[in-house]
Amino acid sequence: MTFLDFVGNARVVTALRRMLEGGRLPHALLFAGQKGVGKFTLATLFACAANCQRQAGEICGHCGSCRALAPLEDLAELKRAALQARGSASPETVPLLLRPHPSVTVLVPDGAFIRVSQMRAVVRQAYTLPAGVRRNVFLIDEAERLRFDYADLLLKVLEEPPAHTSLILVTAAPFKLRPTLRSRCIPFYFAPLTTEEIAHYLARHRPEGEKQDQELAAAAAAGSLGTALSLDLRLYRQVRADALELLRAAANQQPSPERFFAATSTLAGKTSRPGADSEDRREIMEFSLEIVYSLLIDSLYLKIGTPEQGLRNPDLRSELYQLSRHITQEWLEEAVAGLDRIEGWARRNVSRQLALDAWALALARSLPQIG
Ligand SMILES: [Zn+2]
Structure with missing residues (x-):
């Protein structure tokens, strides 16, 4: 993959390529933006271009460095292989470092956090430039999961950076980073793709x-x-149909408890996949809430007449328009606020389905008297 294959955020790409062409590489960068917009991908392109042996600032794809770094495109596989290689050794003695070539070291969470042992390894390696390497690049993915209480370990590298080292913090939640780290990085904010x-x-x-x-x-x-x-489009269509059904039931003043519980149970992920573990269920639930949210926001747009270019469910336009005619703007706003509260409860370990049931029933009780 090269810069030309990268989609979106052209201004960020241009700024980084100018730095690479001019040979002025920053020591600390922050790549922030929502999940899935290419932050980590662009960080790996930066690391490859900083080390290409044939074309400085470009990615030739053929030199030893470019070929050795190609596996960075499949981070999950690199992580799987590294965990397998570690076997039963302790994460403290064998820190999880993904290093397909001596020029680039990637840190990903090992369990819930990026561990102290991983950070210590970065500090150790940052000061030595391996033989044959132009730029020693460290990529920290999901940097918001750096152990907050130990994150200052990295400060040393950021405050007195070795000339040949670049560190890129990649995160979807920049404000969860320690301000001392964040303020020392040149920030690049990635926009959602159109x-x-x-x-x-x-x-x-x-x-x-x-x-x-x-x-x-x-x-x-x-x-x-x-x-x-x-x-998963099949699952997406199925969950979306259930979510629409739930909203319709509430909006049409037909709150049959059986229908509610059947719909919330599917949405909560209980019945979507037999044998699903709790992590799967949590993911399906979050996925479902996001879909309910998108339906509500689209209905709100249709209600208040915002241009339709922003609709997340353009194919359901007429169904959502019908729905929006039966409800008030206040009801929609309350429904959206209620969804945010479900996430808050879930973080406090209240079952998401219980919270969703309460949300749906409360909405049905506060039925608008119009339409
Ligand atoms: Zn190359």
Whole structure:
């Protein structure tokens, strides 16, 4: 992959390429933006270009360094292999470092956090330039999961950076980083991709797909190419139909408890996949809440007459328009606020389904008297 294959955020790409061409590489960068917009991908392109042996600032794809760094495109596989290689050794003695070539070291969470042992390894390695390496690059993915209480360990590297070292913190939650770390990085904020950019990418890279499906995936992805690529469209359609049914039941003043509980149970992920573990259920639940949220926001747009270019569910336009006629703006706003509260409860370990049931029943009770 080269810079030309990268989709979206052209201004960030241009700024980074200028730095590479001019040979002025920053020591600390922050790549921030929602999940799936290519932050980590661009960080790896930066690392490859900083080390290409044939074309400084470019990615030739053929030199030893470019070829050795190609596995960075599949981070999950690199992590799997590293964990397998570690076997039963302790994470403290064998810190999880993904290092397909001595020029680039990637840190990813080992369990819930990026561990102290991983940070210590970065500090150790940052001061030595391995033989044959031009730039020693450290990529820290999901940097918001650096152990907050130990994150200052990295400060030393950021405050007195070795001339040949660059560190890139990649995060979807920059404000969860320690301010002392954040303030020492040159920040790059990644914007969500447009629906057109995503649809165009899918048409080019997945030409076998149906156009209709690609457009649906692009609209549903809400700016995240990663989401569009990994979206299970069958599950998406099924959950979305259930979510719409639930909203209709509430809005049509037919609150049959059985229907509510059947719908919330499917949405909570209990029945979506037999044998699903709690992590799967949590993911399906978050996925479902996001879909309910997108339906509510679209209904709100249709209600208040905002231009339709932003609709996340353009194919359901007439159904959502019907729905929006039966409810008030206040009801919609309360429904959206209620969804945010479900996330808050879930963080306090209240069952998401219980919270969703309470939300749906409260909405049904506060039925608007119009339509
Ligand atoms: Zn190269």
